[in-house]
Each structure stands twice: as structure tokens, then as C-alpha cells.
Amino acid sequence: MAEKISDLSGAEREKRIAELKQKMQDAAKRAQAQHKGEEQPAATPRPRQSAEEAAPAVETPAAEPASEATAVAEETAPAPKPKPARAGEKTAPAGNGAAPKPAPERKRPAPAAAPKADAESQAPSQQEMNRREFLTYAWGGALGLLGLQAAVGSFLYMYPRFRAGEFGGKFFIGPESALPDASAAPQPDTTGKFWLVTTEEGDPRALYMVCTHLGCLYKWEASNGRFECPCHGSKFTRDGHYIEGPAPRSLDYFEITYEEGQVVVDTGKKNLGDPAGQSPARVEPA
Numbered sequence: 349m350a351e352k353i354s355d356l357s358g359a360e361r362e363k364r365i366a367e368l369k370q371k372m373q374d375a376a377k378r379a380q381a382q383h384k385g386e387e388q389p390a391a392t393p394r395p396r397q398s399a400e401e402a403a404p405a406v407e408t409p410a411a412e413p414a415s416e417a418t419a420v421a422e423e424t425a426p427a428p429k430p431k432p433a434r435a436g437e438k439t440a441p442a443g444n445g446a447a448p449k450p451a452p453e454r455k456r457p458a459p460a461a462a463p464k465a466d467a468e469s470q471a472p473s474q475q476e477m478n479r480r481e482f483l484t485y486a487w488g489g490a491l492g493l494l495g496l497q498a499a500v501g502s503f504l505y506m507y508p509r510f511r512a513g514e515f516g517g518k519f520f521i522g523p524e525s526a527l528p529d530a531s532a533a534p535q536p537d538t539t540g541k542f543w544l545v546t547t548e549e550g551d552p553r554a555l556y557m558v559c560t561h562l563g564c565l566y567k568w569e570a571s572n573g574r575f576e577c578p579c580h581g582s583k584f585t586r587d588g589h590y591i592e593g594p595a596p597r598s599l600d601y602f603e604i605t606y607e608e609g610q611v612v613v614d615t616g617k618k619n620l621g622d623p624a625g626q627s628p629a630r631v632e633p634a
């Protein structure tokens with residue numbers, strides 16, 4: 349029969365109560381331990397194999413079996429699918445721990461080859477740069493030369509320079525005594541393209557040989573004592589005044605100066621004749 353705790357004496361009852369407490373604590377611990385044991389597989393993650401460990405060993409073409417046992421093992425063992433090895437990744441040894449034959453080392457390019465390759469790769473760009481620079485300089489030089497020629501041409505056109513004795517320059521006639529008399533026939537100078545005369549006032553004058561109408565070369569007609577143009581019939585006096593004809597003005601003439609006692613005709617400085625209507629020798633058409 350089960351005895352009741354209340355029936356026990358004081359010391360027995362406390363002892364009994366302590367035993368019961370101990371049993372309850374042990375039962376609680378076992379239950380807790382069991383509970384932890386059930387949760388442990390789910391709580392603790394299964395260690396994952398690394399990709400390299402999980403992957404089958406790859407047999408490299410360079411790894412050769414070092415012994416016959418290794419060869420037999422390779423024949424009997426299922427051949428794993430070759431996996432392309434990553435660059436720099438070590439391949440797993442094939443066979444049963446047999447050391448693979450080291451792969452022949454690849455010959456590295458000589459250090460001196462790299463600068464040569466760089467020089468060769470840079471050579472075209474350098475040549476291209478040189479070609480561009482050359483073309484730039486050539487175009488610049490050509491344009492500069494063209495501009496210089498244009499500037500010089502413009503300057504010579506605006507300020508022509510002629511040597512003495514050629515048309516456009518100065519003609520030294522000589523002393524004033526060398527001039528023709530006022531009654532003498534005009535003296536032609538074909539190089540200077542002028543007729544040298546002495547006017548009724550006694551002044552020298554160098555008449556430009558070209559007609560003021562359309563540029564024909566008029567002639568001195570001694571029989572008539574005047575200049576006559578053969579093209580359209582314009583007529584001028586011995587001094588170059590307009591008489592009649594289609595010419596719009598009297599004859600043009602060059603400047604005459606005196607240098608060191610000599611009469612000088614400057615064919616570079618031409619003066620236009622007076623208008624035909626202002627000519628004192630003008631003859632009104634009938």
C-alpha cells in the first residue's frame with residue numbers, strides 16, 4: 349500500500365519530499381534534453397561542401413598515371429566528366445594518391461619581347477602622328493607662301509617699281525636745251541610711250557601715245573601739223589588739246605621734273621587731259 353506523506357513523521361516526510369523534488373527535476377531535465385535532441389538536426393545546418401570538394405576530380409591530360417595500379421584504378425573506376433579547370437586552379441590528383449606527373453611548364457615570353465611588342469604597337473600611332481604633323485606643316489607652309497605671294501603681288505600692283513629707262517619709270521631726257529623747239533616736230537620715245545614737245549608757252553610736255561578714246565596709237569601728221577588717230581578720227585593739237593572726234597578729252601601726259609639739271613619724264617605718273625568741252629582748240633561739229 350502506498351503510504352501517505354501526511355502519515356509520515358517530520359523527518360521522514362521531509363526526506364520523502366526531497367526525493368520527490370529530485371525526481372521531478374531529473375524528469376524535467378530529461379524532457380528538456382529530449383526536446384533539444386529533436387530540434388538539433390533542424391537547427392544546426394548541414395555543412396555544405398565546397399564546390400571544389402563536391403566536384404569530381406578532373407583528370408588533366410597532363411596528369412599521367414605513375415603506376416599500373418593507378419591505371420587499373422582508372423579503368424575500373426567510372427570516369428568523371430571532365431570539368432574545365434579554372435585559370436590558376438589546381439587540379440585534383442588523379443588515381444589513388446599517385447602523384448601526377450608534373451605538366452610541362454609553358455615557356456613564358458622573354459621579358460625583352462614585351463617592350464618590343466609595345467614598340468611595334470606604338471609605332472603606327474607614332475607614324476600617324478608624324479604624318480599628321482607633316483601634313484599640317486605642309487598645308488600651313490603652302491598657305492603661308494600663298495598669302496605672302498598675294499601680299500607681295502598686291503603691294504607691287506599698288507606701288508609698282510620700275511627701273512629708269514623702262515615704261516613706268518623715269519626717263520632722263522638731258523638738259524633743257526635738248527628739248528625740241530616750240531615750232532619743231534614732236535619727238536617720239538617709243539620706249540617711254542610718249543611724244544616730247546614744247547608748248548606755245550615754252551613748257552615741255554610728254555604726251556602719252558595712246559588715244560583717249562579707245563586706246564589706239566595716234567600719229568603725228570606733219571602735213572596737218574596735228575595728231576590724228578587712225579581708228580575713229582580723233583584729232584589733237586601739237587600741245588595735245590582736243591580738236592574733234594569721239595575722244596572724250598585731250599591727250600594724257602606724264603609729269604616732267606628737273607633733277608641735277610636734267611629734264612626727267614616720269615612715266616609712272618600720268619595726268620589726264622582736260623575734258624573735250626574745255627579744250628581751247630575744240631572745233632564744233634557742223
Ligand code: FES
Nearest residue numbers: 559561562577580
Ligand atoms: Fe582714237 Fe577712237 S581710238 S579715235
